[in-house]
Amino acid sequence: MIYFLTNFKNYIPYIIAAFIGYFFYKYYIYPLYISPLCRIPGPPVERLFFGNLISFFKNDPDIYLARLKEQYGGVVLFRSFFNSPVVVITDHKLIQHILVNNTYDYVRAIADRPEARDMLGKSIFVVEGNVHKRQRKIMNPAFSFTNIKGVFPTVVQIVNKLKDSWMKQIGDKNEGTITVTTMLPKIALDIIGLVGFGYEFNSTTTESELARAYETITSEKQTPSYFMLIIATIFFPFISKLPFGRNLRFQKSLKVIKAYSDKIVLERKNKFSQGKLEEQDLLSILVRINDELSDGEKLTHEELKSQVMSFLIAGHETTSTASTWALYLLAKHPDIQNRLREELVEAFPDRSHQPTFDEIECLKYLDCVIKEALRVIPPVPSIPRRTTKDETMNGYFIPKGTLLIISIYGVHHDSSLWGKNASKFEPSKWLDPEMKSKITNSIYLPFINGPKNCMGMKFALMELKVILAILIRNFAFKEVEGYTFKKRHFGNNKPLPGLDLIVSKVDN
Numbered sequence: 466m467i468y469f470l471t472n473f474k475n476y477i478p479y480i481i482a483a484f485i486g487y488f489f490y491k492y493y494i495y496p497l498y499i500s501p502l503c504r505i506p507g508p509p510v511e512r513l514f515f516g517n518l519i520s521f522f523k524n525d526p527d528i529y530l531a532r533l534k535e536q537y538g539g540v541v542l543f544r545s546f547f548n549s550p551v552v553v554i555t556d557h558k559l560i561q562h563i564l565v566n567n568t569y570d571y572v573r574a575i576a577d578r579p580e581a582r583d584m585l586g587k588s589i590f591v592v593e594g595n596v597h598k599r600q601r602k603i604m605n606p607a608f609s610f611t612n613i614k615g616v617f618p619t620v621v622q623i624v625n626k627l628k629d630s631w632m633k634q635i636g637d638k639n640e641g642t643i644t645v646t647t648m649l650p651k652i653a654l655d656i657i658g659l660v661g662f663g664y665e666f667n668s669t670t671t672e673s674e675l676a677r678a679y680e681t682i683t684s685e686k687q688t689p690s691y692f693m694l695i696i697a698t699i700f701f702p703f704i705s706k707l708p709f710g711r712n713l714r715f716q717k718s719l720k721v722i723k724a725y726s727d728k729i730v731l732e733r734k735n736k737f738s739q740g741k742l743e744e745q746d747l748l749s750i751l752v753r754i755n756d757e758l759s760d761g762e763k764l765t766h767e768e769l770k771s772q773v774m775s776f777l778i779a780g781h782e783t784t785s786t787a788s789t790w791a792l793y794l795l796a797k798h799p800d801i802q803n804r805l806r807e808e809l810v811e812a813f814p815d816r817s818h819q820p821t822f823d824e825i826e827c828l829k830y831l832d833c834v835i836k837e838a839l840r841v842i843p844p845v846p847s848i849p850r851r852t853t854k855d856e857t858m859n860g861y862f863i864p865k866g867t868l869l870i871i872s873i874y875g876v877h878h879d880s881s882l883w884g885k886n887a888s889k890f891e892p893s894k895w896l897d898p899e900m901k902s903k904i905t906n907s908i909y910l911p912f913i914n915g916p917k918n919c920m921g922m923k924f925a926l927m928e929l930k931v932i933l934a935i936l937i938r939n940f941a942f943k944e945v946e947g948y949t950f951k952k953r954h955f956g957n958n959k960p961l962p963g964l965d966l967i968v969s970k971v972d973n
């Protein structure tokens with residue numbers, strides 16, 4: 466021992482060589498030549514330790530993953546940071562197996578990132594198995610048809626604020642260039658605030674601290690170093706705590722979001738205990754249902770707080786991204802936009818008329834436009850899952866713990882399922898009885914399918930209908946020539962830095 470310590474210096478080169486050898490074996494030789502996953506077809510590795518990330522980040526991420534299907538099939542091996550394997554699934558029968566038939570064998574890998582864990586806490590997005598079933602059962606009644614119908618007038622009222630704001634922005638001129646992505650997330654936040662928690666963010670008229678916190682988190686510039694940092698935190702969680710600018714901004718914003726969520730839950734619980742809780746927002750309904758449950762079943766304060774934080778994320782980023790892409794697609798297809806407007810003018814000849822729930826639900830073409838926009842650009846273009854046991858998929862062995870990426874965008878653009886025009890925006894296909902008969906829940910997945918599908922689906926569809934009905938009835942949208950943007954790579958695929966459109970007032 467003494468000999469070793471006194472001669473330690475002599476061993477340093479061997480220790481370094483052993484470390485480099487181990488590193489090289491673990492992150493290069495094993496994943497590329499030895500792992501059982503190597504049998505799965507996929508694109509060749511481009512850089513020593515960066516797998517296929519360079520191509521992924523250089524391209525539109527959704528299109529890149531969809532193309533892998535064309536080249537290599539429905540089960541493809543993609544390599545991420547340090548060549549770690551990611552199996553991209555676009556085979557719709559396998560997706561059905563994963564999402565519907567065996568959902569709890571595939572855990573949501575969303576919580577792999579320490580920051581996502583911090584944000585989502587013990588919410589329904591993170592928990593699995595019986596805890597997930599229990600939370601879902603408790604929360605289900607809050608999303609009932611009656612409740613959605615009940616909050617409809619609030620949604621109309623908030624979307625009218627957006628209309629008024631754009632009318633004001635255009636002013637006396639006939640048209641103006643508007644960054645639609647400035648207001649759409651604020652509107653979505655105001656809606657989920659009121660409908661979800663009876664909370665007035667008023668983010669369209671005032672500077673909301675909470676809106677700013679969300680904006681900070683979701684609009685980080687997506688530079689290569691940003692991506693590297695994000696992916697590196699999965700391997701080395703401590704990195705998320707280091708005092709980098711981005712980490713500090715995230716921590717500061719998260720503190721604001723947590724404090725608001727805590728305050729909102731406490732307010733509702735206090736009102737309830739004083740017998741004064743009359744509101745019909747999602748959280749109030751949840752607090753009332755919760756009170757009737759036995760102690761073992763009840764959602765704890767932490768769980769309630771986590772649901773608020775995840776509702777805020779789930780309910781505002783997704784719908785604002787969906788409405789952004791719908792406007793973008795309508796601006797790109799003036800014929801479809803005009804047809805939609807004709808339906809709206811016929812239904813609402815008087816522009817100042819406030820639509821009712823039943824009137825909006827009757828609009829067939831509006832329904833087709835929304836369904837098709839969610840197909841062509843699904844706001845959640847892919848979802849991660851992690852396997853919890855060894856298994857074989859389409860003849861390939863997939864070990865326990867493998868990361869799967871289910872490419873919703875890939876399924877939606879698969880020409881063997883949707884025909885040769887799969888990538889075209891054609892809302893009228895939803896009116897064609899032959900096409901409609903072929904569309905099943907296993908090939909149309911904007912809200913996924915199965916026991917973990919989107920609880921807010923009906924609410925989101927209603928919100929999107931109101932947004933498009935009011936905006937298209939009042940404005941015409943055109944593309945801005947030469948305007949470019951990139952799609953966000955993580956979470957949802959909102960356009961960055963935003964979306965500018967030429968907006969003009971509709972005459973009558």
Ligand code: HEM
Nearest residue numbers: 589779780783784787845848912913917918919920921925
């Ligand atoms: C266009 C808008 C929306 C889209 C495209 C969308 C999409 C999705 C998707 C794909 C999932 C599954 C995620 C996964 O399993 O990894 C999901 C789950 C969920 N969504 Fe949505 N969502 C939307 C709006 C909303 C809204 C407005 C709310 C609530 C107010 C909401 C609440 C939820 C909840 C609670 C879950 C988790 C369900 C569970 O685990 O059982 N979503 N959503």
